Amino acid sequence: MSIVFEESTRTFYLEGSGMTYAFFVNKAGFLEHLYWGAPIPREPLFHIRVAGSGYATASRPGRDVIDDPYWSYQLCPPELCFFGLGDYREPTVQVVNPAGDRLCELLYTGHEILPAKPPIPGMPSLSGGETLVVHTADAVTGFAADLYYTVYEDCPALARRILYRNGGGEAISLRRAFSFALPLPGREYDTLCLPGAWGRERRAVRRPLGPGVLAVDSKRTSSSSSMNPFLGILSRGAGEETGEAWGFSLVYSSSFVLKAESTFDGITLITGGVQDFDFSWRLAPGEEFAAPEAVLVYSGEGLGGMSRGYHDAFRQHLIDPRRAWEPRPLVINNWEATYFNFDSDRLLAIADAAAGTGIDTFVLDDGWFGKRNDDTSGLGDWVVNGEKLKGGLGPLIDQIHQKGMKFGLWFEPEMVNEDSDLYRAHPDYAIAAPDRSPCYSRHQFILDLTRKEVRDCIVEAVNRILAAYPIDYVKWDYNRTVTESWSPALPTDRQGEFAHRYALGLYDLCQRIVKANPTVFFEGCAGGGARFDPAMLYYFPQIWTSDDTDGEERTHIQYGTSLVYPLSSMSCHVSVCPNHQTGRITPFATRGAVAALGAFGYELDSTRLTEEERKQIREQTALYRRDQQLILAGDLYRIDDPGRGNFFSEAVVAKDKSRALLVTYRRLNPCNGNPHRLRMRGLDPARRYRIEEMNLTLSGAVLMGVGLVPRYERTDFSALRLHFEAE
Ligand code: DGJ
Numbered sequence: 001m002s003i004v005f006e007e008s009t010r011t012f013y014l015e016g017s018g019m020t021y022a023f024f025v026n027k028a029g030f031l032e033h034l035y036w037g038a039p040i041p042r043e044p045l046f047h048i049r050v051a052g053s054g055y056a057t058a059s060r061p062g063r064d065v066i067d068d069p070y071w072s073y074q075l076c077p078p079e080l081c082f083f084g085l086g087d088y089r090e091p092t093v094q095v096v097n098p099a100g101d102r103l104c105e106l107l108y109t110g111h112e113i114l115p116a117k118p119p120i121p122g123m124p125s126l127s128g129g130e131t132l133v134v135h136t137a138d139a140v141t142g143f144a145a146d147l148y149y150t151v152y153e154d155c156p157a158l159a160r161r162i163l164y165r166n167g168g169g170e171a172i173s174l175r176r177a178f179s180f181a182l183p184l185p186g187r188e189y190d191t192l193c194l195p196g197a198w199g200r201e202r203r204a205v206r207r208p209l210g211p212g213v214l215a216v217d218s219k220r221t222s223s224s225s226s227m228n229p230f231l232g233i234l235s236r237g238a239g240e241e242t243g244e245a246w247g248f249s250l251v252y253s254s255s256f257v258l259k260a261e262s263t264f265d266g267i268t269l270i271t272g273g274v275q276d277f278d279f280s281w282r283l284a285p286g287e288e289f290a291a292p293e294a295v296l297v298y299s300g301e302g303l304g305g306m307s308r309g310y311h312d313a314f315r316q317h318l319i320d321p322r323r324a325w326e327p328r329p330l331v332i333n334n335w336e337a338t339y340f341n342f343d344s345d346r347l348l349a350i351a352d353a354a355a356g357t358g359i360d361t362f363v364l365d366d367g368w369f370g371k372r373n374d375d376t377s378g379l380g381d382w383v384v385n386g387e388k389l390k391g392g393l394g395p396l397i398d399q400i401h402q403k404g405m406k407f408g409l410w411f412e413p414e415m416v417n418e419d420s421d422l423y424r425a426h427p428d429y430a431i432a433a434p435d436r437s438p439c440y441s442r443h444q445f446i447l448d449l450t451r452k453e454v455r456d457c458i459v460e461a462v463n464r465i466l467a468a469y470p471i472d473y474v475k476w477d478y479n480r481t482v483t484e485s486w487s488p489a490l491p492t493d494r495q496g497e498f499a500h501r502y503a504l505g506l507y508d509l510c511q512r513i514v515k516a517n518p519t520v521f522f523e524g525c526a527g528g529g530a531r532f533d534p535a536m537l538y539y540f541p542q543i544w545t546s547d548d549t550d551g552e553e554r555t556h557i558q559y560g561t562s563l564v565y566p567l568s569s570m571s572c573h574v575s576v577c578p579n580h581q582t583g584r585i586t587p588f589a590t591r592g593a594v595a596a597l598g599a600f601g602y603e604l605d606s607t608r609l610t611e612e613e614r615k616q617i618r619e620q621t622a623l624y625r626r627d628q629q630l631i632l633a634g635d636l637y638r639i640d641d642p643g644r645g646n647f648f649s650e651a652v653v654a655k656d657k658s659r660a661l662l663v664t665y666r667r668l669n670p671c672n673g674n675p676h677r678l679r680m681r682g683l684d685p686a687r688r689y690r691i692e693e694m695n696l697t698l699s700g701a702v703l704m705g706v707g708l709v710p711r712y713e714r715t716d717f718s719a720l721r722l723h724f725e726a727e
Pocket residue numbers: 335365366410477479525526527528529544546547
């Protein structure tokens with residue numbers, strides 16, 4: 001792995017695991033992209049450049065190494081784009097100068113190669129990796145942009161971000177401040193995105209990229225379930241394990257946008273970062289704006305290679321290293337068992353019935369605090385509800401600990417109900433626009449995290465509970481999105497800063513609560529999986545994937561989520577049937593097998609289980625503990641996409657290829673159906689593997705080339721777990 005600058009050609013070669021990235025500084029000082037793909041030798045790449053045809057609407061003569069009189073920014077594959085000098089593509093940055101013009105021409109002024117990546121103050125980002133910083137500036141205004149590139153030797157990721165600086169003498173306003181620009185050659189690509197809704201998070205959608213601009217975005221001041229901050233670009237024929245894929249993922253939790261522009265100049269331009277709709281940012285002289293990090297992954301092994309690249313990058317460089325590889329708590333959560341209707345006795349009965357089954361952590365969900373008997377009141381009052389928890393939280397935790405289980409507690413720190421002591425004392429802490437009554441959502445408002453005094457109040461209340469009781473686990477929920485993006489703390493002309501300042505406030509909150517309580521295990525959550533993004537993974541090693549725990553629906557949600565996020569980051573629980581979200585009935589074993597492809601647990605009333613279900617829980621937890629190293633550290637190979645047929649199959653293979661777990665699920669049982677020939681993936685073709693459950697030993701070559709035929713139960717919604725051990 002290395003970053004090299006070749007003086008003679010002014011070319012940067014960034015060589016990371018499985019990829020080369022190259023660009024050069026042209027005669028004018030513009031950063032011109034050359035290549036991003038499979039590793040190549042360090043050779044000059046100028047043969048791909050051609051002279052302009054003369055049609056360009058605005059040329060910048062004499063600015064090209066090939067002395068093309070028609071050279072134009074519009075025709076140039078850029079490392080960053082700016083508007084107003086003949087480039088009509090999606091700009092990376094737009095600035096309003098003191099004179100009111102919106103021009104900038106960011107040209108090379110120097111660079112540094114750093115042995116380790118500096119963190120972004122106040123923002124989550126990947127760690128480690130050799131880093132190139134290229135300095136650019138506008139000679140007229142002094143506006144500057146530093147482009148950061150980090151490569152890794154252990155994953156095919158490229159971390160990119162831009163730091164903008166006002167180097168002039170007067171204040172300027174940023175109207176757009178994206179994190180990267182990346183041109184790919186040609187226009188024949190498919191796009192992949194992860195749209196969704198509550199209960200239907202991250203449903204993968206692939207479609208051809210046509211002319212114009214495709215945007216995936218959120219305007220919700222959160223990354224949202226409506227669209228994940230990820231965009232994939234795929235070569236047209238790319239499949240699960242073949243063809244090329246380029247991934248773009250933002251380490252960001254607020255409103256974002258990612259765009260793919262197919263231009264008639266033969267380039268597909270990808271760009272994105274902080275949502276620029278409803279955005280502005282004032283920069284006083286000398287001030288900086290740090291765009292969030294984007295994690296780019298190149299794969300020459302289709303979607304599977306891209307996903308494994310992200311999983312490695314996030315496990316190795318994003319998720320807290322103390323947690324990333326640690327066996328996860330095996331949780332029982334009381335939410336679907338009781339909703340708000342519980343007292344200490346009821347909770348202890350659930351914990352009692354779970355103790356001894358292999359479940360090792362009891363998580364008390366919503367409703368333990370304030371006057372919280374339904375969702376209309378109590379949020380913001382982080383004081384124990386003594387009517388429900390007789391004797392308080394202490395005795396409950398003690399008794400759970402005495403059963404040999406850990407104790408977890410639910411919070412929704414960013415929220416307040418109108419009917420709460422906090423709101424009565426500080427109504428102005430809730431986000432609302434002047435003179436308008438705010439929108440309600442689940443009867444609650446969001447606290448204005450842009451204000452330090454509001455954050456201080458939350459940190460004090462949550463940390464007081466965490467300091468007072470021996471709490472092992474916290475579930476951090478977030479159940480609505482921002483409607484009125486306004487804060488009294490910001491001047492009128494700076495309200496466009498609200499959404500990004502909310503993200504910075506959230507990160508500050510996480511830093512002061514999550515990082516300040518290192519012994520507590522934190523799980524993220526957002527009304528299901530509505531804030532499942534890399535920035536939250538930086539703080540929370542696992543995130544509740546969806547409120548939809550139906551075995552069938554989960555195959556789609558987990559399939560889509562796995563495109564970017566590691567299995568160990570997805571909280572997946574077995575719940576009861578008929579399923580509370582869909583009314584569907586699926587076998588207990590199937591729910592267990594599907595949930596085992598994640599951070600496993602239960603979301604049910606353990607006092608109402610049949611003996612057979614209790615037996616199955618004991619088996620499922622034992623199996624999960626046996627397989628957990630695969631889930632934590634293995635390579636994921638998706639085999640059957642549940643959106644394309646009757647099956648969902650995923651294999652997790654140990655890095656050394658000594659073991660594998662295959663989960664395969666058949667949705668409907670057709671009468672007299674054809675056998676399902678399933679070809680394994682990811683094994684070593686030269687080794688022989690014993691499949692325990694089939695009492696069969698075959699070579700990896702046969703298992704992957706010829707395949708096997710799983711013997712599903714003769715019923716709908718049937719799943720099998722098969723274990724492969726190399727001899
Ligand atoms: C939404 C979460 O997704 C659920 O798991 C549960 O914690 C509820 N909120 C509680 O209000």
